[in-house]
Amino acid sequence: MKKSVYREDILPFILLFSLLILLTLLADSLLHQRDIIWVGRYGGYFGTLLITLSFMYSLRKRKIIRFGTLKWFLVSHEYLGWFGGLMILIHGGIHFNGLLAWLAVAVMLVTIASGLTGRVLLIRSKNLLSSKRNDLLKSGMDLKEVEDRLFWDSTAVDLMKKWRSVHLPITSVFVLLALLHVIAVSAFWKW
Amino acid sequence: MKKNLLIVFGCLLICIYTLYHFPELMLNPGKLTGGHEQISNDCLKCHTPFRGVQNEKCLDCHVPSEIGIYTVQGIKNDTSDKSAASFHKYLKEKTCINCHCDHQGETPQKPIRKFKHDMLEPSLKTECKACHPGPDDALHQYVSGNCGLCHNSGKWEPASFAHGDHFLLDKDHKTDCRTCHPRNNFLEYTCYGCHEHQKEKTEQKHVKHNISDFSNCTECHRSADEHESERAWRSRKGKRGKTLKAGDRHKNRPKRLKHRSGNEHHDEHEDDDEHDDDD
Numbered sequence: 169m170k171k172s173v174y175r176e177d178i179l180p181f182i183l184l185f186s187l188l189i190l191l192t193l194l195a196d197s198l199l200h201q202r203d204i205i206w207v208g209r210y211g212g213y214f215g216t217l218l219i220t221l222s223f224m225y226s227l228r229k230r231k232i233i234r235f236g237t238l239k240w241f242l243v244s245h246e247y248l249g250w251f252g253g254l255m256i257l258i259h260g261g262i263h264f265n266g267l268l269a270w271l272a273v274a275v276m277l278v279t280i281a282s283g284l285t286g287r288v289l290l291i292r293s294k295n296l297l298s299s300k301r302n303d304l305l306k307s308g309m310d311l312k313e314v315e316d317r318l319f320w321d322s323t324a325v326d327l328m329k330k331w332r333s334v335h336l337p338i339t340s341v342f343v344l345l346a347l348l349h350v351i352a353v354s355a356f357w358k359w
Numbered sequence: 360m361k362k363n364l365l366i367v368f369g370c371l372l373i374c375i376y377t378l379y380h381f382p383e384l385m386l387n388p389g390k391l392t393g394g395h396e397q398i399s400n401d402c403l404k405c406h407t408p409f410r411g412v413q414n415e416k417c418l419d420c421h422v423p424s425e426i427g428i429y430t431v432q433g434i435k436n437d438t439s440d441k442s443a444a445s446f447h448k449y450l451k452e453k454t455c456i457n458c459h460c461d462h463q464g465e466t467p468q469k470p471i472r473k474f475k476h477d478m479l480e481p482s483l484k485t486e487c488k489a490c491h492p493g494p495d496d497a498l499h500q501y502v503s504g505n506c507g508l509c510h511n512s513g514k515w516e517p518a519s520f521a522h523g524d525h526f527l528l529d530k531d532h533k534t535d536c537r538t539c540h541p542r543n544n545f546l547e548y549t550c551y552g553c554h555e556h557q558k559e560k561t562e563q564k565h566v567k568h569n570i571s572d573f574s575n576c577t578e579c580h581r582s583a584d585e586h587e588s589e590r591a592w593r594s595r596k597g598k599r600g601k602t603l604k605a606g607d608r609h610k611n612r613p614k615r616l617k618h619r620s621g622n623e624h625h626d627e628h629e630d631d632d633e634h635d636d637d638d
Contacts (some may be wrong), residue, residue, distance in 0.1 A: 268378070268385045335367045340363055354384050354409060
């Protein structure tokens with residue numbers, strides 16, 4: 169059965185992102201109703217911790233740490249990033265003051281969207297290359313021909329490289345804005 | 360990697376520039392209280408970096424003894440609600456940020472956290488009317504004085520007083536508070552306020568049962584149910600082996616009875632013969 173791109177790739181992306189926004193709205197509403205908005209402050213601490221932990225994937229990929237498998241760290245990166253983002257969104261709430269904080273949240277959302285996109289592209293790339301290469305080799309084609317035939321397909325992998333060239337700077341800008349926000353709050357908070 | 364660093368560095372420069380020139384836009388977590396607009400772009404007017412808001416900075420403009428009485432410009436406040444704010448002079452410690460956060464909007468009366476009466480000097484804690492208007496409902500119509508008898512300043516409602524703990528207001532006792540508590544003193548009560556309980560008749564009844572001290576009615580009588588009171592009396596007599604005395608009274612409830620001289624209730628029941636001794 170022909171797999172639907174929409175069902176396999178796009179729909180999960182939309183659902184995950186929409187769920188993030190929906191849960192944020194629900195949580196914010198609940199915190200306000202129960203008059204426990206102070207919980208949101210701790211959401212910021214917890215979310216920052218989760219996002220910081222998610223960067224262990226980057227350390228593993230660059231072999232700065234060597235325990236665990238890349239696949240495990242990648243899956244952890246996805247979950248920690250998503251949940252950490254949720255905590256940060258609850259922390260921010262539905263308020264629009266302080267441009268610095270809101271820029272950080274906006275860039276975080278772009279980062280998460282970018283991350284979800286990368287997840288879709290990675291899965292597609294892996295599936296496409298693997299199955300096609302096997303099929304072509306089984307049909308008796310030699311390796312060079314297989315490579316030629318896979319030329320366009322290999323752009324999928326190039327697509328991943330390009331995706332990384334967007335995802336990394338966005339993430340770096342997000343980290344910068346988040347740091348500036350934390351410094352600003354520390355500077356003006358009532359200690 | 361290089362491109363990454365350039366992007367980050369560029370963003371950093373932009374952020375620093377905007378933070379320096381537009382701090383209110385970049386950092387302000389909420390609109391300032393009305394009256395602080397002119398300092399809205401000067402965060403350091405109130406904030407000391409990494410040390411929070413120092414009270415001395417508030418006190419530079421706001422004198423606690425004059426809050427609610429004079430404005431910051433020294434103009435006398437002639438509005439009727441000035442007494443509500445004038446309690447500031449009675450605060451034990453002048454820590455403004457315990458209650459006030461300027462970034463909560465234009466109404467400074469909306470504090471960021473609940474006011475605690477422990478902040479007040481002890482002498483003022485019992486003077487509720489110094490800051491709060493008295494209740495104007497029927498229940499409090501004849502009540503004045505120490506609100507703390509029934510209310511807790513930590514949680515005003517519901518009132519901590521339960522009449523049923525002392526005496527059940529059953530159908531036989533649905534009457535004006537003043538009938539049992541004359542002179543607006545709810546620490547004292549009298550059962551002789553109603554013609555149903557006349558002192559002479561009461562004395563006769565109790566002497567008949569060998570009860571010599573019956574000055575504290577509610578020690579045995581917690582409602583109109585005489586059987587209950589009899590059980591209470593027998594139980595106490597059995598435990599202690601003696602007739603009850605005034606000194607055995609619950610220490611939180613007073614024991615003075617005042618013979619009520621008013622005649623208002625005598626007209627309700629003209630046929631006194633119907634209420635004869637039943638023992």
